[in-house]
Each structure stands twice: as structure tokens, then as C-alpha cells.
Amino acid sequence: MIVRVAVSDRDLEQAGTVAHIGPWRVTTLGDAAADDADLSPEEARRVQATQAPHAAESRRAAYALRRRLLAAWAGADCAAIVAPAFRAPDGHGAHVSLSHTQGGVAVACAAGPVGVDIERIVPHPTAVRVARRVFAGEDHVAIADAAPDEAAWAFTWRWCAKEALLKATGLSFTAAMATAMGPHADAPFVRGVRGVSIAVFRPAPGFACAVARA
Numbered sequence: 001m002i003v004r005v006a007v008s009d010r011d012l013e014q015a016g017t018v019a020h021i022g023p024w025r026v027t028t029l030g031d032a033a034a035d036d037a038d039l040s041p042e043e044a045r046r047v048q049a050t051q052a053p054h055a056a057e058s059r060r061a062a063y064a065l066r067r068r069l070l071a072a073w074a075g076a077d078c079a080a081i082v083a084p085a086f087r088a089p090d091g092h093g094a095h096v097s098l099s100h101t102q103g104g105v106a107v108a109c110a111a112g113p114v115g116v117d118i119e120r121i122v123p124h125p126t127a128v129r130v131a132r133r134v135f136a137g138e139d140h141v142a143i144a145d146a147a148p149d150e151a152a153w154a155f156t157w158r159w160c161a162k163e164a165l166l167k168a169t170g171l172s173f174t175a176a177m178a179t180a181m182g183p184h185a186d187a188p189f190v191r192g193v194r195g196v197s198i199a200v201f202r203p204a205p206g207f208a209c210a211v212a213r214a
Contacts, residue, residue, distance in 0.1 A: 003118075003204040003207055004029070005105070005107070005203040006027045006106075007025065007027070007211050008069065008072075008109045012025065021199045022190035022197065022199045023213070024108075029072060035060050035061060038068060038078050040063075054102050061100070061105045062098050067081050070109060094109050095109070095114050096109050096110075097115045097116040106203070113168050113214040114167075115165060115166065117159075117161075117209065119209075121206055121208055122155055124148040127143055127152050127154070128155070131143040134177045138180040142154060157200045158181045160209060160210035162176045162177055162179060163210070165193060168212040169194065180193075188201035196214050199212075
């Protein structure tokens with residue numbers, strides 16, 4: 001089973017909204033069994049070229065969800081959708097961002113630059129070690145000082161938020177990881193960083209997701 005998260009900055013007639021988080025609508029989109037039919041020939045080729053089975057499954061689900069979300073956003077049929085290039089709008093003015101991890105995929109669609117990231121919640125020892133190596137001092141200290149059951153979430157939501165910020169703005173990886181995300185918070189919440197609005201939430205047990213809009 002793959003957790004699927006579709007997020008848009010408008011209400012979509014073809015999708016059932018399950019949550020409002022700041023300006024975002026988290027939606028449900030169709031039956032997972034339709035994945036293969038939702039892929040373009042190029043997308044299907046990329047899935048077939050992916051060697052690890054779990055990675056291929058996640059990529060297939062992510063591509064299919066992207067096409068469904070763009071179709072709902074544009075009021076068009078999936079077959080008519082040509083996915084836009086990275087950080088560029090499609091013919092309907094939609095910007096789209098895609099993320100996938102083992103067991104989870106997320107796609108965000110908006111009228112302006114957007115970034116999304118979904119991750120499994122990282123175990124406590126790994127979270128502290130990685131934070132010490134790549135995060136800004138403020139973030140690293142917050143994670144190191146947190147209780148073990150809080151540190152994993154504190155790290156993972158910050159990682160997702162930084163990745164979403166990077167995708168929405170074009171910041172370098174180093175600059176995004178060095179951007180402080182502020183104090184720890186329970187999801188869902190919205191935070192302003194570098195003039196970007198970042199929404200953080202838990203799409204399912206064991207996962208964190210963040211979506212950023214410049």
C-alpha cells in the first residue's frame with residue numbers, strides 16, 4: 001500500500017477535499033488500480049527502467065497521481081495532460097511538484113511556484129546524526145535536545161520543509177538545509193520562512209509532508 005497525498009491551492013470539482021491546511025486543499029483522487037492507464041509512454045518507460053521494485057512502484061504511483069491532480073486542476077481528461085517540466089507551468093498555468101519515498105507519494109499543484117516533499121519519519125539516532133551534519137545550528141540544537149520520541153518527528157518535518165522550500169524557490173541544497181525552520185510544533189501548522197509559506201502535516205502514521213508556496 002502506498003500513501004498518496006495530493007495538494008492544490010484551489011478547490012477541485014473532481015476531487016474530494018479531506019483537509020484544509022492554510023491555503024492548501026489535501027484531496028483524494030481516484031482508484032490506485034488505474035495507475036498504469038494514467039501513465040504516458042515516457043512515464044511508463046521510466047518506471048520500467050527503475051530497478052528496485054519498491055522504487056518503481058512509488059514512481060508509478062507518483063506519476064499517476066501527478067497526471068490525475070493536473071487533470072483535476074485543469075478540468076481535463078488525464079489522457080490530455082502533458083506533465084510540465086520541473087519548476088515550469090503547463091499549458092493551463094499550473095505549477096507542479098512531485099515527491100516519492102518508500103511507501104508514500106505526494107504531488108502539489110498551484111498557480112505559482114510550489115514545492116512538496118514526503119518522507120518516512122526517521123529513527124531518533126539517525127535524525128540527530130544527520131541534523132548535526134547538515135542543518136542550521138538552531139534546528140540541530142532543537143532536535144538534539146528533544147526527547148527520542150519527539151526528535152524523529154522534529155527532524156523529519158524540518159527536512160520535508162527544507163526540501164519543499166528548495167523546490168519552490170530554487171535555493172541550493174546547502175542554503176535550504178541551513179535555513180532555520182523555527183521552534184518545534186505539532187502538525188498540522190503553517191510557517192513563513194524566507195517569504196515562503198510552508199505547510200507541514202502528517203498524511204498518515206509514520207510519514208511527514210510539507211508543501212511550500214513562494
